[in-house]
Amino acid sequence: MTKNELQSESINEAFSKELINTSLDLTIDYSEVALDSVLSDNITSEIPIVKSIVSLGRLGISIKQLHFTKKVLCFLREFHSRNLTSNFSEFKQKLITDHKFKYKVTEQIILIIDRLRTEQRSVLLAKLFLGHIQEKYDWETFCYFSECLDSMQPVDIDILGYLSTKESDEIENIAIHSFDRYMLLGSIERLKSYGFVGMKGLTWISTADDFKKEAFISSLGVIIYNAIIS
Known part of the structure; x- marks a missing residue:
């Protein structure tokens, strides 16, 4: 086994232990810790998963x-701050006893977290993962949601929330807080490409009439929206 493989195994092991029994102080909002003091701050520097990450340098x-x-x-703070159901006990037991399962889960989540651009998306990822543990959707659906997450924008979530209260609505009538109308249109197209939003009356119309198209939230859109606002 190479040095890189040993390091990877170390961080996977540390992360899986944190999923089972965390050493974090859940009263701390880690997103508020300054980037240049993440390791110098005594609050975080002694956490085992942090030590494992440092060892990669x-x-x-x-x-x-x-x-x-x-x-x-x-991610870990959000994960352990939720009200966990009996499904979590089953998940934890499988994480302890099934090594193949443990490494599939930890490696996938670590790779996703590494790719995410913001701490807030990491919080949303934890919510999506909990939705999977609670058997609201399968592993493949969780992985798909995770792939979509990093390119989703705050406006996308706002639009899903708005459409979740409507059967459908013309794009120009979607009432969300001050966004440029073309960002609104771009968001609809992005959500449509993920399968989270559908369109009614897709007969050909001129580009100038794009805002008169009717949008509605799909069943998949309902699932991801309910998961990330839970």
Whole structure:
């Protein structure tokens, strides 16, 4: 086994232990910890998963690793701050006894967290993962939602929330807080490409009439929206 493989195994093991019994202080909002003090702050520097991330640095910790550390802490805080059901006990037991399952789960989540651009998306990822544990959707659906998450924008969530209260509505009537109308249109197209929003009356109309198209939230859109606002 190579040095990189040993390091990868170390961080996977540390992360899986944090999923089972966290060493985090859940009263702390880790997103508020300054990036340049993530490791110097005694609150975080002694957390085992943080030590494992630091061990990956050869010539010192990088900005990317500091950001990754914050995202991991935010994910774990959200994950353990929720009211967990009996499904969590079953998940934890499988994580302990099934090594193949453990590494599939931890590696996938670590890779996703590394790719996410913000701590807030890491919090949303934790909510999506909990939805899977609670058997609201299967592993493949969780992975798909995770792929969509990093390119979703706050306006997308606002639009899903608005459409969840309507059977459908013309795009120009969607009432969300001050966004440029073309950002609104772009968001609808993005959500449509994910399968979270559908369109009515898709007969050909001129580009100038795009805002008169009717949008509605799909069943898949309802599922992801309910998961991330839970």
